[in-house]
Amino acid sequence: MKILQELRDEGRGQDLTALLEHIPYAKFLGLEVEQQGREIVTILPFADHLVGNVNLPAIHGGAVGAMLEMTCVLQLLFDTACERLPKTVDVSFDYLRSARAMTTFGRAIVTRQGRRVANVRAELWQESRDKPVAACHGHYLLSPLD
Numbered sequence: 001m002k003i004l005q006e007l008r009d010e011g012r013g014q015d016l017t018a019l020l021e022h023i024p025y026a027k028f029l030g031l032e033v034e035q036q037g038r039e040i041v042t043i044l045p046f047a048d049h050l051v052g053n054v055n056l057p058a059i060h061g062g063a064v065g066a067m068l069e070m071t072c073v074l075q076l077l078f079d080t081a082c083e084r085l086p087k088t089v090d091v092s093f094d095y096l097r098s099a100r101a102m103t104t105f106g107r108a109i110v111t112r113q114g115r116r117v118a119n120v121r122a123e124l125w126q127e128s129r130d131k132p133v134a135a136c137h138g139h140y141l142l143s144p145l146d
Helices: 002-009 016-020 024-029 061-079
Strands: 032-036 039-044 051-053 087-095 104-113 117-125 132-141
Touching (some): 016 061, 024 061, 039 061, 051 061, 061 087, 061 104, 061 117, 061 132
Antiparallel strands (some): 039 104, 087 132
């Protein structure tokens, strides 16, 4: 992704907010990011267009899955010097409870990083970090800077 190199050239190689501005689906969702030390926290403010089940109301599972995957990728980009966005090899999602109509937070942990592949776990929560609404485990192909 050309934008990664442009951000590095400007001295903003770890400006994940600027990166999110160039990911159309992240913009559509309204995804935000904060850095808390070495941890990246993603924030999905509630919006009506995110509702999948209007009877509950609950955030659509696709939006939840996308947030989990983007949380993994953003943490990888923060932790590594990748030339391009990491590519998903595989990912599995666990939907633990309904993501209600409220702000959702996410974090990811790189559990193992090799030269070409990384394993990442992520979780989302709403009111309490110890009550996750969803989690995922994924493997990502890295394109390291040479």
